[in-house]
Amino acid sequence: MSSAQVVRGDSLMSVAVISIARMSSTVISYDQGMGRWEPDARGRLEQAALALYGERGFEQTTVAEIAKRAGLTERTFFRYFADKREVLFWGAATLQDFLVSTVASAPDAAAPIDAVAAALEAAGALFQERRESVLLRQAVIVANAELRERELIKLASLASALAGALRRRGVAEPAASLAAEAGIAVFRIAFERWISEASQADLPQVIRESLDELKAVTAGK
């Protein structure tokens, strides 16, 4: 299918944009003055899906509805995503690659926990930039048992990947796995604090504070 065949539903798109913009001022950098400029198809589908999952629930939303709201076809949807769940998890591989390469590029002298912390803080900065859509996604995940399970599996995979990255830096086991698991635990708890706070707390900062707390806790304080 060529892009010329893509059905454009401008009025629908406007509704979607307004609906999403109401939930998030940062999801779409959409300048009305720019007329026809639109985000890419993947981004449009993702935003439409998040909005619908939030409004109707994940279970109740169909791929047809997502495609319609994004002003695209179902066929286009399936060019980007295997199913409606993948819309919420396709970024996991990118996040994992980012964490692994950040750990790999840490200074040789960096302690394992510091290499992991630097990677998580850098990822935290990316989450911070997309705070509104991250919050929206999280609300969808929390509301659905199957999605919560998938999120747990994602975090376990991230921990394994981080441990592998540390081993490639010469860190022995079980130190590599412990540093990776501790890092993911810190990230999870920092993330939960960050999303539960109405304030615009800085996620990388919350991650650093949580790591300091973990250091105090493991020191028996």
Add this chain to the structure above:
Amino acid sequence: MSSAQVVRGDSLMSVAVISIARMSSTVISYDQGMGRWEPDARGRLEQAALALYGERGFEQTTVAEIAKRAGLTERTFFRYFADKREVLFWGAATLQDFLVSTVASAPDAAAPIDAVAAALEAAGALFQERRESVLLRQAVIVANAELRERELIKLASLASALAGALRRRGVAEPAASLAAEAGIAVFRIAFERWISEASQADLPQVIRESLDELKAVTAGK
């Protein structure tokens, strides 16, 4: 159904007992000299299920086969377990209660991480006593994606329960969650080392060593 109605297949039971005994000398304390003495129905069903899952795979085993090998009826199976997966996870609630009550009964002066570590070491001692059936169960879990997911969820629930037990001791957040998550990470990594070692390493000891490693790792060593 009264116990008198339970179908007893003695020759089948013998096969099951020999088959299980071959895999595990500790699963059944079965003294041939004692004649009719047999483990309880729940234990027999569990042992039969573990043996069959190990031989044929979890997916390929039916409840009818489990009941038959245990010398019991399907109806008896469903009196104890909702489905064949629950055979592998019914102990989770007991484990959670045990961990929570052990944390609750730690001395007032105990640091959060030490209260958690004491509970995990005590649980480790129970695992140690049942090493052969724990290994058998673990092999079944590892071989099946759905069961691995369920195990992750179980561990996440244990961490939540431990954090709750710490909060009831007056430990503030995020220290409570961090100590609980760190404890579960230590347990997981210690458990993996313990099952992968051919030697008869002592699980509580491996847990203590892993906690010491975590302390070194978080201290930036």
